[in-house]
Amino acid sequence: MTDLLHRRGWIKGVGASLTGLWLAACDRVNDNPKVQETLLRAEGLNRKLHRALIDRKALAKEFTPADISKDFKANGSISPGDEDYRAHLKEGFANYKLKIDGLVDHPMELTLAEIRALPARTQITRHDCVEGWSSIGKWTGARLGPLLDKVGLKGEARYLVFHCFDSLEETLDGSGQYYESIDLVDGYHPQTILAYQMNGATLPVAHGAPLRLRVERQLGYKHAKYISRIEVVSDFKDMGRGRGGYWEDRGYEWYAGI
């Protein structure tokens, strides 16, 4: 993970410019107060960037079984009518396969049995929806980080796009189909999982069966339900209406960190 961030210049960029600034500050420009002030401000900015990255890797709060909501609200699509989804549901998802493709070395199609066999994590977390409600639930799923390592991300990979089975809005151009995207910091976050269980039971349809994203440092709409495909991209400009997600295309922020 740290390697990957290094490769993408996240950490290296911060470290290198800090060193550069330090050397410069100790050198010939030392006596120019104006330059010095600018340098100090830039260094402060780099520290903030570094701190921001560390903050983004921090864990979301986890709760105890006693905290689990009796009635976890289901929101948005709760029973997709889309034909391909209905067909999978009818078969109990026996022929469901999660596609992972795009900027990867080894595109994959995984059955639910294969997904259940991947390194898993269980967590009790609070889900916060922008509409102003929260619920606490227990989620079990495959950790996304190890799966990304397994498919192998290409150097240009920047975002993970989660394509979903459901459309919330009927449109001619397909832009009513739910989708969401996250960056690699969230993709590799230890609490980011592809959940197939909720509160110890098979994930219910209302909550995104057979597979939904839990990305615990983000608001509710980033947690894609009914996932059909994960596409690894360098950019999402040409997708949907270009803003990185169904709700982003309708005005919500792409970065919905909590």
Ligand SMILES: Nc1nc2c(c(=O)[nH]1)N[C@H]1C(S)=C(S)[C@@H](COP(=O)(O)O)O[C@H]1N2
């Ligand atoms: N595919 C899909 N994913 C989705 C939605 C949706 O309508 N379709 N709604 C989002 C919103 S706004 C929220 S708050 C959560 C709700 O998840 P829940 O039904 O498990 O509470 O799912 C998110 N993911």
Ligand SMILES: [Mo]
């Ligand atoms: Mo939401």
